[in-house]
Every structure is written in C-alpha cells, then in structure tokens.
Amino acid sequence: MGTPSAPDVVVNTTGLTKRFGSTVALSDVDLEVRRGEVFGWLGPNGAGKTTTLRLLMGFARPTAGAIRVHGRDPWRQPAAVHREVGWLPGDPAFHDRLTGRAHVRMAARLRRSPDDDKTADAVTERLGLDLDRPVGTLSRGNRQKLAVVLALLGGPQLLVLDEPTSGFDPLVQQEFQALVREHAAAGGTVLLSSHVLGEVQRTADRIGVLRAGRLVAVEEMSVLRGRSLHRVQARFDAPVRAADFAGVPGLRDVQVTASTLRCAAPAAALDALVGRLARHRLTDLECTEADLEETFLAYYGGEPGGR
Numbered sequence: 001m002g003t004p005s006a007p008d009v010v011v012n013t014t015g016l017t018k019r020f021g022s023t024v025a026l027s028d029v030d031l032e033v034r035r036g037e038v039f040g041w042l043g044p045n046g047a048g049k050t051t052t053l054r055l056l057m058g059f060a061r062p063t064a065g066a067i068r069v070h071g072r073d074p075w076r077q078p079a080a081v082h083r084e085v086g087w088l089p090g091d092p093a094f095h096d097r098l099t100g101r102a103h104v105r106m107a108a109r110l111r112r113s114p115d116d117d118k119t120a121d122a123v124t125e126r127l128g129l130d131l132d133r134p135v136g137t138l139s140r141g142n143r144q145k146l147a148v149v150l151a152l153l154g155g156p157q158l159l160v161l162d163e164p165t166s167g168f169d170p171l172v173q174q175e176f177q178a179l180v181r182e183h184a185a186a187g188g189t190v191l192l193s194s195h196v197l198g199e200v201q202r203t204a205d206r207i208g209v210l211r212a213g214r215l216v217a218v219e220e221m222s223v224l225r226g227r228s229l230h231r232v233q234a235r236f237d238a239p240v241r242a243a244d245f246a247g248v249p250g251l252r253d254v255q256v257t258a259s260t261l262r263c264a265a266p267a268a269a270l271d272a273l274v275g276r277l278a279r280h281r282l283t284d285l286e287c288t289e290a291d292l293e294e295t296f297l298a299y300y301g302g303e304p305g306g307r
C-alpha cells in the first residue's frame, strides 16, 4: 500500500487523518521527514502532535490516509518500524522499584543489542544521571533523562521524541540539544514535538506547524529566522495618519496615536519603512528585533496554550 518513498525520505504521510468520535485530531496531513534532518513538530496543546507520533509508532490506526516509515506501514509492521525507531513518549512509564540500569538491561534484551550498557553509560554521563537508583526515587527531570537514554539504545536511525525537554534545566537542555544535533550529523533523523518554538529553534532544521489537526506551515528554520520581525516605534513632531504608512509590504500591527507610530516589520520591509518615516520630521526612533517566538506567533497566530 502507498507509493514507494525516495531513499532519503524517512517518514511520509499522505492525507493522514485521525478522528476520535466527533473529534478530528488530525486532518489531511501531507508531510515528509528526510534523512539527516531534525524536524520540529510544533503546535499548541491539543493540535494533534502526539496523535501523529502515535500513528507513526503503530499504536493507533489512521482513520484515512497513510503514514510510512521507510516505506513501511507501522500499523501492519510495528516490529519492523520499532527496530529502527527510538521512541520517547510524552509521559514515560517506569517500574518505580527497579533501577535505571535494570530498565536499560530490559530494553537491551528486547532490542537484542548487547552493547547497550556502553551507550547508556555514555549518555547517562553526559546528561548527569545515576543509573543505579530505583526509578521511584528520581525527580521528574531525571526520569526524563532515563527516557532519553532508553530512546537512544541500539543506535536507532530515527528518534521520535514527544516533548522531550519538559523538566530539563537549561544546562541539561544544552547537552540534550547537542545529542540531537550529533544524531542528525551522523546521518540519523529526529522528529521532535513541542508546543514552543524556543525549545526546538536551536536544534531543528525545519519545522511543521499544526493547528487544530491541520498542517498550516512547513518552514526551514533559516527562512523563519530571515523573517524575524522588528518592533519599530517612531515619534514625529506633528500628528501622522496610518494611511501614511499603508502599502509597505510586510508591515504588521500598525498603530498610530497622534504623533507616534508603532508597528512590526520583517527585515526586508525596513528600507521601505524608513523611506516613509523620512517624509515626516522624526523626533525619536526605536527599532528592536523581536525574539523568534514572537515572530512565529505573528505568522502562525494564536496563543501557545490555545487551540
């Protein structure tokens, strides 16, 4: 079933749709994730991110459309897909009385990969985790580290990570981001979900944005950075009108009150904007670059917590 995918396509979906009763969790999603890239899967709570990843793992069956991992249908061939995938669930479950190392050994036995203690020790040391403590005594962040260790066991080609950095402090986040980048640099592929751009902006090569189950954008991170908005505030020695600044391409959120203009402009619009400003007598000008999260919300709308 499905068309064969090109060799560098690791995950592809066509018309992927999942409904739960009357709830449409995913609607007609077409997506390709390629070898060697880190793909950020972004959207507010309830947008359908986890549903996508669960379909990828074969834990649920699409209502319509298809998802393939290296051309395989995860619903029909879950074991073959799981052999290639390191999975970090959004709410990892552990046996509280067993140590981290016992979990590693169990997972290694399931994967039949004897070298896993070495992988586990290397990752554990980098993230700063004690594998010899019962999991029930670990903090949330440390349990999350163990989930990362387990996802990396056996050197999977594809890492599928559902909100992986929740609970990490900034230093651990940095180390985790380095692990993700190294995985991609070695030819691996990473698909990671998040509801905030800030969490994936340092690691992702591309992002896909989901909103209420629909794919609203797929963007190279470098393009998004290029669209980065500037907040501009200009004061003049006499009242101005919004119409004086109409037609500057890309200008957003224009507010004019008496002799003050406030607006947002992508870098590409600054030159035209300055031309318009210069038609009046300026008394003050401020221009500050918005952070990427703000740029992202301006383009894709909505609150990070809203659906």
Ligand SMILES: Nc1ncnc2c1ncn2[C@@H]1O[C@H](COP(=O)(O)OP(=O)(O)OP(=O)(O)O)[C@@H](O)[C@H]1O
Residues within 6 Å of the ligand: 020, 023, 024, 025, 043, 044, 045, 046, 047, 048, 049, 050, 051, 052, 090, 195
């Ligand atoms: N098993 C299920 N039964 C019924 N509805 C479900 C089920 N799983 C998900 N949903 C619904 O599907 C929609 C998408 O949920 P999903 O968990 O995929 O979103 P998400 O983007 O991962 O959100 P979050 O960031 O909160 O984890 C939501 O409306 C959710 O309530």
